[in-house]
Amino acid sequence: MQKKLNSVQIRLCSIKRREFQRDVYRPGVISLSRLVWGSLGGGLLLTIIGILSKTTGIAVLFPPLAATCFINSTCVYLRVARPKSVIVGHFVASIGGLAGVLAGDFLAGGTDFAVSLKLGLAVLFAAVLMQIFDADHPPAAATAAIPAILPLPMSMYLFPVYMAWGATITVLFALAWNRVWFEYPASDEEHRTRHAGLFMDKAQILGLGLCAMSFALMCCKLVAPNFYYVGIWLMTIGVVVLGSHHFYELLRIDSDEGINEIRRLCEKN
Template sequence: MTAAISNISKHQKWYYRRLNIKRIFTSSVGAMIGIGTIAYVSAITGVNFIMPPLGATCFIAFVIPDSAFARPRNIIGGHLVSSMIGIVCSYVFGLHWWTYALGVGVAIAAMQILRILHPPAAANPLLVMLEGGVPLDFLLAPVLIGSGTLSLVAALYNKLVTKHRYFRVVLHYVANISEDAGRDRLFKSR
């Protein structure tokens, strides 16, 4: 078996890596709790807060929480901007084969420009347009409330259960801003 593994290309070695059962279990349970919380809130309020791209968001938020894509700002902002672009495209241009492509392309560009990268959100314009166009309150429910709830659950779960420092990137960013502000004050006083 060792000889067979050594002949495998570098791109296939991931298949033979040791599985981390604890991580698989905790990330799966986290995703179930995240979607379950949204589904429960939907059930008791009678308002749908679930949308399919949130399933892919669970993967990022619970399996790779260190990723920049897993930041709450990126999750919420990416879903909001992409959904808004889908709504605008459907209202302005109608529902044609090319508006699907335009919506996704513009959403991807907007997320990059605004620095709120979240790959699952690129599906939101398609979701909006496949629904035949949706009203603007779609941005509140399910987009804002669904993505916000999932971000909150992911942050709490990753902090309390997996002991993952979910906001370490955010704290680092805030520390750099405060250093820059202090340096700016120092130069202004001269």
């Protein structure tokens, strides 16, 4: 059954591959596929994160990751659901949140406006960092805001890495869960070529691979601390690769254009 009510479309068709295509598996369409597969995926994913956090001793902030679980299961065709946006977004937003708290304490510590200022600065800094590193991910704004109002369940120095660890879980789950029916990450205007079977740039795949390896190593926190410490550094490197590859691409393009310009000048002379 299909009905169109103003801007909302209702599709109560059986769960099949057609119902997971970009034009119908999206916000604005109430479909049996999203209601069942998307909702089940989001709930299952957050449960897995909770279990892993408890068993490994790696604390995370659940509210922002819950929003990520929803996006990675029901809004997967959006750019904000891509692995880079998810992992790098939570990492840099954590840094922005901490910077906002420190700046707020410095500017208005001890006043009635301290919390409000810290909240505003945390989201401001997080928004700037997410845009600079091409990692726009709305749930990460909550990652930035929470330190302004609640004590962190981990050291502030580990906050960005732990949130990247949790974000990596959401991406790995999405890779397995969504690809039962469709490609994840999905192709878009900038990602039309597959590398290693994924619609991602080679540098992004390298960064994601490093994050996945570090996730496994960090899970050894309670049984093999040395692996855990290696995982912390490897996660940081993976995020750097994921979040900065577009700068290298920009430099490469500028360099190529400069070389071509020099060649044209030499040919004229």
